[in-house]
Amino acid sequence: MRQSLTILLIVSLICLSAYPQSGWVAQNSGTTSKSWNVYFLDGNTGFIPFNSGEVAKTTDGGTTWNKITPNPGGYLFSNFWLNSNTGWITGLSGQIKKTTDGGATWNTQTSGTTSHVFNIKFLNENTGYAAAGSGFTNGALLKTTNGGANWTTSASLPAVAMFNIWATDENHVWATGLYGKLYRSTNGGTSWDTSSISGYPELRGVHFINNTTGWLVGGFPTTIVKTTDGGATWTAQSAGVSSYLLSVCFTDVNNGWVSGAEGTVLKTTNGGTTWTKEVTGTTVSLYSVFFVNSTTGWVVGDSGKVFKTGGLTGLEDQxxxxxxxxxxxxxxxxxxxxxxxxxxxxxxxxxxxxxxxxxxxxxxxxxxxxxxxxxxxxxxxxxxxxxxxxxxxxxxxxxxxxxxxxxxxxxxx
Structure with a gap:
């Protein structure tokens, strides 16, 4: 009986995935402020920080967005959540704040840098990384091993601003920045290998699905590159557009999305061998794309714009x-x-x-x-x-x- 019920649950899951909502649909964020980042825990619960200093939360897949109070304050760039209670936000001038009560209260952490903290990632409740920069210089790569109570700055400081960071485990970390700069570590940030992507683009997005396979995206010039050896070598992929690309997200080795300027969203189902442009119905810059599975995702950008594709809002987890x-x-x-x-x-x-x-x-x-x-x-x-x-x-x-x-x-x- 128990196994039959489990199989029934699996069938329900497959059926839900088989009939997704099609296209990109606008959602009401409740603000006209810019958002650089979006993060979802599952098909229902997600968070968006805005440059107004507010953080919005949804528990129904984005059908409704509510501001988390009190207002954390400050111009915000990024957020990351381990669960619905524990999360971090980053912003201008070294700002990193943490909540353990779902955003009801926020505690300021000492980042050790005065540069803007553009992106933050955590592997677990203790180990996290952040990328920072100010203008075109003063780059910083930060690490914590105690949940942010203390942050240390890499001894080999980047000479340029670093925009994004990604880690797959305690050892493998990648960070991207201006002038095509890629910093790669295989020992948890103790040391970094530095390389430059051909064309010296501004590298805005990075996503790895394991220790060997990952993608970088950027602009000036339009760039999508892929590695299958952990970042030692990179192969250029054709985006098919000339837009400035800002974010990349993959759910497996085949299915991935890229967002960028001029309302650009690109999709691949073959690991980036080919990319197709999707219709979003907007021309604003879309700074961050996030998918929880191969059908359901969100993209955010200028003027408080939020779009969702796929899924049956509010029903998947129920x-x-x-x-x-x-x-x-x-x-x-x-x-x-x-x-x-x-x-x-x-x-x-x-x-x-x-x-x-x-x-x-x-x-x-x-x-x-x-x-x-x-x-x-x-x-x-x-x-x-x-x-x-x-x-x-x-x-x-x-x-x-x-x-x-x-x-x-x-x-x-």
Missing amino acids: SLSNGTSPGSFELSQNYPNPFNPSTRISYSLPEDGLASLKVYNILGREVTTLVNEMQEVGSHSVDFNAANLPAGVYLYELRSGKYRSVRKLTLTK
Whole structure:
């Protein structure tokens, strides 16, 4: 009976993915301020920081956006969230702030730089990286190993502004900046290899799906490049447009998107061998694109513009739950995702009780049990190592008392 119900959940998930909303649809952000960045935890919960100093949150896939109060303040560039409670925002003049209560309060962290912090990424609750710059110079690469209580600056300071940063694990990190500069580390930022992309573009976006395969995008000139050896060498891809490209996001080795100036959104289904331009219905610059799976994503930009494509707003996660789940019962999207070979799964329990967290393959067969014990109310996390499993889509299920939730994760190799 249990396996039949699990298979039914999987079928429901596949059906939802098979009938996505088509095209890009405008959403009402409630502001006309510019946004440089968007981040989603799953198909429902997402966050957008604005240059007005506000942060907007949605819990229904963007159907409604509400301002998080009190206003964090300051011109904001980037945000990153581990779960619905813990997140960071960055801004002008070295600004980094952290919340552990969903944005109700924000604590200022000492970044150690006066440059603008353009982007921030975290691997877990302790290890995070940030990229910074001021004007065309004063670049900085920052790292923390205690959740941002302390930030250290790389000894080999970049001579140019750094716009974006990406990490796949504790060792492999990439950062991009002006004049085609790429900084690459294989030891967690202890040392960096420096190289330049042909044409010396302003490299704005970086995304790696594992330690070897990644993409960079930029402008002046229009640039998309791909690596399959961790960044040692890069191959140019044809964008088919002349727009300044600003952001890149991939959900697996094949499916990816790029956003840029003049309302540009490009899509590939073959790893970038070919890119096609999508209709967004806008001409404003779109600074950040983010997808939670191969069909559902958002893009944000000038004048408070937010667009969504795919998904069945507000229904995806509900269809995978059994019973009524209060706000304190939460199964977060694993991070990183896609992953290879390890990822972290975080969740919250509304009360003390027996908790069960299991992983299933796409056929509904149990792969492993990660948790099966009495646990206290509150937040928990567990690491899942899939080194011995084949690449593919898996599901993980959390049960506790009358509550239940299921999510997808993608293993790449």
